[in-house]
Amino acid sequence: MKSYALFQKDFHSELRTRYAINSLAMFIIVAISVILFSIGNENISPGLTGGLFWVIIFFSAMSGLSRAFVSEEERGTSLTLQLIASPATVFTGKLLFNLILVFLMNIVITLLYSMLFAEFIIQNYLLFFLTFVFGNIGIAISSTLIAAIIAKAGSKGTLYPVLSFPILLPLILTSVKLTSFAIDGVPISEAFFELAIVLCYDIIMISASYMLFDFIWKD
Amino acid sequence: MIWKIFLFLLLCFVSIAGIAFPIVQSPTKWYEFPFILGLEQNAKIIFFHVPTSWLTVIAFLMSTIFSIQYLRKKNLDDDAKSYAAAQLGIIFCILATVTGSVWSKFAWGSFWSWDPRQTSIFALLLIYGAWFALRSAIESEDKRATLSAVYSIIAFLTVPFFIFIMPRIMTGLHPGSADDTNAGPIVDFKMNFSMQLIFFLSMIGFTILYFWMWNLGYKSIILKEKINRQLTRG
Amino acid sequence: MTDFSLQIHSLQKSFGRRLVFNGITFNLNKAGVFGVSGPNGSGKSTLIKILAGINSPTKGQVIHSSDGKEIISEKLHNYIGFVSPYLVLYDEFSAWENLTYFSSIRKISFDKVKVENLLDQFLLLNRKDDLVKAYSSGMKQRLKFIFALMHSPSFIFLDEPTSNLDDEGKQTVYNLIKSEGEKVIVVVASNEKSDLIHCDEVLDLNNYKV
Numbered sequence: 001m002k003s004y005a006l007f008q009k010d011f012h013s014e015l016r017t018r019y020a021i022n023s024l025a026m027f028i029i030v031a032i033s034v035i036l037f038s039i040g041n042e043n044i045s046p047g048l049t050g051g052l053f054w055v056i057i058f059f060s061a062m063s064g065l066s067r068a069f070v071s072e073e074e075r076g077t078s079l080t081l082q083l084i085a086s087p088a089t090v091f092t093g094k095l096l097f098n099l100i101l102v103f104l105m106n107i108v109i110t111l112l113y114s115m116l117f118a119e120f121i122i123q124n125y126l127l128f129f130l131t132f133v134f135g136n137i138g139i140a141i142s143s144t145l146i147a148a149i150i151a152k153a154g155s156k157g158t159l160y161p162v163l164s165f166p167i168l169l170p171l172i173l174t175s176v177k178l179t180s181f182a183i184d185g186v187p188i189s190e191a192f193f194e195l196a197i198v199l200c201y202d203i204i205m206i207s208a209s210y211m212l213f214d215f216i217w218k219d
Numbered sequence: 220m221i222w223k224i225f226l227f228l229l230l231c232f233v234s235i236a237g238i239a240f241p242i243v244q245s246p247t248k249w250y251e252f253p254f255i256l257g258l259e260q261n262a263k264i265i266f267f268h269v270p271t272s273w274l275t276v277i278a279f280l281m282s283t284i285f286s287i288q289y290l291r292k293k294n295l296d297d298d299a300k301s302y303a304a305a306q307l308g309i310i311f312c313i314l315a316t317v318t319g320s321v322w323s324k325f326a327w328g329s330f331w332s333w334d335p336r337q338t339s340i341f342a343l344l345l346i347y348g349a350w351f352a353l354r355s356a357i358e359s360e361d362k363r364a365t366l367s368a369v370y371s372i373i374a375f376l377t378v379p380f381f382i383f384i385m386p387r388i389m390t391g392l393h394p395g396s397a398d399d400t401n402a403g404p405i406v407d408f409k410m411n412f413s414m415q416l417i418f419f420l421s422m423i424g425f426t427i428l429y430f431w432m433w434n435l436g437y438k439s440i441i442l443k444e445k446i447n448r449q450l451t452r453g
Numbered sequence: 454m455t456d457f458s459l460q461i462h463s464l465q466k467s468f469g470r471r472l473v474f475n476g477i478t479f480n481l482n483k484a485g486v487f488g489v490s491g492p493n494g495s496g497k498s499t500l501i502k503i504l505a506g507i508n509s510p511t512k513g514q515v516i517h518s519s520d521g522k523e524i525i526s527e528k529l530h531n532y533i534g535f536v537s538p539y540l541v542l543y544d545e546f547s548a549w550e551n552l553t554y555f556s557s558i559r560k561i562s563f564d565k566v567k568v569e570n571l572l573d574q575f576l577l578l579n580r581k582d583d584l585v586k587a588y589s590s591g592m593k594q595r596l597k598f599i600f601a602l603m604h605s606p607s608f609i610f611l612d613e614p615t616s617n618l619d620d621e622g623k624q625t626v627y628n629l630i631k632s633e634g635e636k637v638i639v640v641v642a643s644n645e646k647s648d649l650i651h652c653d654e655v656l657d658l659n660n661y662k663v
């Protein structure tokens with residue numbers, strides 16, 4: 001499969017140069033440390049830990065997911081990609097890479113977070129798992145699309161969170177709500193509406209991405 | 220010229236009427252407004268807050284529509300129209316947020332309480348800000364128009380989430396939110412005739428003002444670019 | 454032998470409100486070498502990128518056909534070979550790895566024999582497993598030719614093909630242009646007389662300047 005081959009190329013490149021993994025790993029550790037130090041010995045409510053969890057996920061995503069497109073643009077290999085693949089293949093390949101990256105990154109964050117924050121106790125595991133999966137897919141899709149946009153602009157680093165936040169906001173708000181449901185042990189039947197929102201968001205964003213990517217990618 | 224004077228008089232009347240007419244329990248005279256449960260004395264801000272909120276959404280819609288036109292026809296005039304609409308949109312958005320928080324302070328006790336509608340207008344402000352930030356980061360005219368058009372469309376897709384879905388899942392303080400049994404003064408027609416009159420006149424006045432400013436705005440952008448090109452060429 | 458054609462109708466390109474060229478029309482209906490000349494800044498690179506399907510024209514059309522059927526833009530990239538000074542290959546990989554990834558992303562089977570012949574022709578066979586990072590600019594230019602030819606494209610677009618090459622490299626390129634020009638459509642954009650001499654017909658962009 002063509003996009004899988006593109007993903008393999010990116011993965012292989014990442015293994016050789018280790019740009020994203022190193023900086024991303026350090027960022028996660030630093031972000032969690034900053035929050036731990038700021039909280040100190042205070043007790044925080046379980047609901048608050050749910051919110052902070054997604055804050056860390058958002059900023060880690062902003063730190064690591066733009067590399068997929070920005071590295072190609074900065075080195076000038078965008079042209080090479082245009083010569084070997086159709087826009088749909090390019091987007092799928094980059095999305096695949098970012099999906100893997102998001103899931104790896106968030107599994108690490110979840111593990112570290114549950115070890116370090118005693119109040120972060122999930123009661124409804126299935127609900128948390130569903131939120132985790134669909135929420136991460138949504139983050140990957142939107143982040144990849146916005147990364148494609150900012151790769152073609154200047155001041156990429158600061159522009160990325162500025163553009164991504166309004167787009168990710170509905171997803172983050174709903175995911176925070178779902179996480180607090182999972183912490184409180186709310187049954188899935190009552191969280192149905194919110195799960196449907198996240199799923200709708202994923203579907204709408206991925207359709208829009210494929211339709212709009214051509215305009216972003218081609219000059 | 221006649222229209223401009225008419226518009227000026229209309230907006231003056233609306234502003235004065237909106238602020239000066241008294242609110243009494245049982246209106247008897249033509250210039251008195253009724254007492255609405257839940258809003259009482261601060262009902263008057265409805266004449267300014269609702270039109271500005273309405274217009275910022277219209278401006279966003281227009282900006283997105285002209286963006287789509289640009290993507291289809293690649294005519295930079297459409298990009299100028301989109302930009303002029305967004306400029307006005309962000310101004311009205313700031314006005315709506317400010318009038319909203321003033322109202323919020325008097326009605327609910329604090330300037331900001333993360334009510335879903337407040338969150339939505341804040342999100343719209345962020346979208347506008349991001350859009351302008353994106354535009355200032357791109358040098359080439361074509362690329363700037365294309366990328367900001369794409370971002371406009373993506374941002375527009377998140378708007379339904381804020382307008383329809385958020386209020387349903389979060390309880391809010393706004394009139395007409397999930398837990399408000401009054402269903403809002405506009406829908407329920409709790410306003411008496413004179414209040415409705417001022418309200419609709421205000422909406423019409425502000426809307427005409429917006430379209431007039433937008434017209435001037437995009438034409439001046441196109442003209443400015445033409446002059447710039449003449450200068451650089453000659 | 455397959456039948457391909459390249460048709461250009463009333464091509465116009467503007468960047469923003471700045472017009473680059475206007476009214477270009479020509480048809481290439483058989484194999485051959487076609488040249489594009491013009492001073493720096495006249496739009497040679499822009500025209501070649503439009504012909505290769507990388508950029509879009511502001512007005513007008515470019516139609517690539519194979520066996521009488523039009524090739525749609527999503528599939529065009531596999532029919533095209535492109536070389537230019539601003540093309541960059543992945544320098545964290547070796548030449549061989551670059552080329553194998555390119556064929557798997559194109560989903561065209563990797564013709565090992567053909568690639569080795571090309572590497573030999575361009576004197577890179579013994580350096581095929583070295584990282585492109587370590588290549589000289591002349592070697593990188595030669596690798597770009599292999600990238601452009603390995604999938605046997607029907608249309609070959611060369612922008613300043615002899616830049617960074619020594620005399621021996623230049624001669625290899627000229628031989629290539631001649632031999633490919635007998636089978637497929639080759640378009641060369643250049644300022645150098647020595648490049649354009651091999652062309653059957655040359656389009657001078659000065660005639661389409663605003």
